[in-house]
Amino acid sequence: MTTAHASASATPITAPGRRLTGTLGAGAIVFMVVAAAAPLTVIGGGFPLAALMGNGAGAPAMFVVGGVILLFFAVGLSTMSRYVAKPGAFFTYVGYGLGRPAGLAAAWLAILTYTTVQIAVYGYLGYTLGAWVDDKTGLSLSWWVWALLLVGVVGVLGFRHVELSAKVLGVLLVAEVGIVLVLSVVILVQGGNDGISVDSFKPSVVTSGTPALALMFCMAGFIGFEATAIFRDEAKDPERTIPRATYAAVVVIAVFYTFTAWSLVQGWGSDFADEIANDYAGFIVTTGDKYLGTAGAEVINILLMTSLFACVLSFHNVITRYQHSMSNASLLPSHVGRVHESHESPHVSSLLQSVTAFVLLVGFALFKLDPVLQVFYWFSGIATVAIVVLMAATCVAVIVYFTRNRIDAGLWRTWIAPGIGALGLAAVTWILFANFPMLLGDVDAEGNPTLGALTVWMLVVMAAFPAFGFAQAAWLKRRRPAAYATVIDTISE
Template identity: 50%
Template sequence: MDTSTKTSQPAEHLRERNLRGNIGAVAVTFMVIAAAAPLTVIGGLVPIGYLVGNGIGFPVMFLVATVILLLFAVGLTAMSRFLPRAGSFFVFATHGLGRTPGLATAYLALVCYTTVQIAVFSYLGATLSSSIALVGGPEIPWWVFTLASVAIVGALGYRRIELSSRVLVVVLLAEIGIVVLLGVVILLTGGASGVTFGSFVLQNILSGAPALGLMFAIASFIGFESTVVYRDEVRDPERTIPRATYASAIVIGAFYAFAAWTIVVGFGEDAVIDEAAADPTTLITRVTEQYLGPVGSVAVALLFLGSMFAAVLSLHNVLTRYHHAMANARVLPDRLGTVHARHGSPHIASIVQVTTSGIAIILLAVIGFAPENIFSWFAGIGTLAIVVLMAVTCLAVIVYFARTKALRSPWHTIIAPGLGFLGLAVSAILIAANFPLLVSDVDAEGNPAWGAVSITLIAVVVIAPVIGLIQAAIMRTRAPQAYKQIMHRFDEQA
């Protein structure tokens, strides 16, 4: 009897489920930085950080956040060396803490990235709609542009990862370039009243509400942790992933701190808070027009749109790889784990992901939610969820190395992930305590207050991991063998 067919089928089956690619550290770095939407943060979040955080000392909070996330990255990259496949939060938690916590983590991660993506999709559509109307064009509903963006992202995500990486590199270089140019011009011209360094004075750093400043700074890094998701699609992952992870955190942190500081210098330390209070949404365009002229202002406006598109494309790539990993671990439908024969992409997961986003956008539009509310609410869910996920990952790293003894370096296995956990746990507590401020939930007088919106959104963060716990309980009871082998087929592909 010919056994060649029988022996080749499993190998062929595994090849059809393996992601593959040839991207380098620079491309990975740019893809994950794109998810953080740097120009969107500078234009939208930095002014809020001045106002409700620690004023002109806010730029330093980005450096503090960078240190915390670098500590997290030490354990993340150390453990990724010993994992069989690409390392989503799900994979880290499962190998470190067990199958049940792993499933809880998986669903929280799906909710996290999905809500952030929908938030940015809605804001992108609203900005495009208002921009066209502002220049005299027709008034087109925001959801039309949002759905068009979903379709374009889906088309790019369906194809080979290198295509998305090229698009993201171009857009990201442009948005970083315009902000760096603005900062350099401000410094060379002396700003409003000379180049001052009040942002780095301890008294200013500790003024106002530095805890809130740290909360907003941590929120600005969403996406940097996703380097490990691309492990199967990079050249020399043992070197590429650590380099890309550290580079992402350092570049994001330094870029944010530099931009936030130079804006302070541009308006002047005595005037920047009043300027931000006057209209936080136009702060970046006003300072750009002042120092780079009308052309610079228009360029920032266009790149602001590019920044949001790059973010949703990067988040889409992360989400499809989460679906792929969970399908190969037998906790999502099997078809989601297949890979396109020519593009080497998780094409079925890509179709499902953009379809889910499109349906969610349509439902939100039909219900009548305003895009600014969608952005605030869904980004709030993602911000709290991502910090919780990173804290859980730090615990998973510590437990994994304590159990396996695979690596004996105290710095990589206990000290750095332990310090990272403490910093992230404090950040999670701050975010939860100030959640109404983060999601713009206010009382009758316009002050941040716990209400139906805040409670409902917090409930989403709680319910998401509960779904994973329920699935784990059902599998243990009804399919114990499948539960025991929850990572078996996933690991076999290595």
């Protein structure tokens, strides 16, 4: 393995028309990765589930716990981005730290992660948009029709320069964050349902029920922020922009989730548990109707759909750049790494991702899967488990990389923070695997998780992707040693 200084200055793959460029600032990158986290969707969907199945009114505190764990992870990620000046993110960092085979395994697990979460959201968005249009116009179409139309819209935006997507995401993100903040402020100004309290953060409330399950759902709300490093080649001054964007994304997401979730608890007070139990799916809209009136509830409902759209657009951009980096590392066909002459976008990779989404959604439609209970919950469950595993592996890779190469980047940044992050993420991984059947709805008559056929099948799918990465590494090492030698190197500054 090369040293840090060699890795940063190694001869990059510089074939004409294969390198991404841009002038994205930290703010634009934060907009894209926070949009991927879909704040309104998390507060309207993930938070009610965290409260219902977890620790009730103590659920807001779990966003704090998740944010702290991910801040430790972000320290290692940002430090690695300074010394390994490559845009491959997970697979590059894991490869430099734990070896090329592990890097390839991480690459394919990352593709699984972002593809499944995007497909999950397409299912939910197709269903939600279809129901809304039916209610307003009487036009009734299957969920997958709307989902496929949205694949086309996202594909057009993804084909063009990333700054167009950044502007679209910026507008949508401001709108969805704005309405939730307005709702939160109105709740607090009106004194909530029973007055304002901080009981949600009391140890007795936080530890009530099943806080581990609450943490599981809250951690899922952060998916996407870690993708800051994948935009390295399109960033202005990446040495400063990427770390700033990474820290800002974690802090913004954690503070927003914690504040708004706590405010929603205040909105129902002593009635919170009953309201969540009776209407967790429509919780955010019902709360909006209570405090903002019918018009406010309608705005929230519309922005919930735009939040989901922003999410799929953001993940589309992330996946296309992962595929672009993998192509330049000889893991995917060479033409996937081509860059459009005028749009300066990974247009072939974007088309590939659009086709992938199209084919999967058509397959789900043919098998008549439910867009919410099956497409959304099944595949978001896979993404949640996979992303936490990737983060934990990255923390370990940071420690190994800096230790092996004897690089003095500070004990805090190379050992302490990544080590704490790895321990926290390992604990979350254990929680996720222990409750994975519940994410898939694979439970017995009493509602307890059970290792049924669906869970086994999903675990096999999850294991198959990194297994393919290890197999591909072995094949490249034996049949294409020159490509294997640079397999974790991608186009760099």
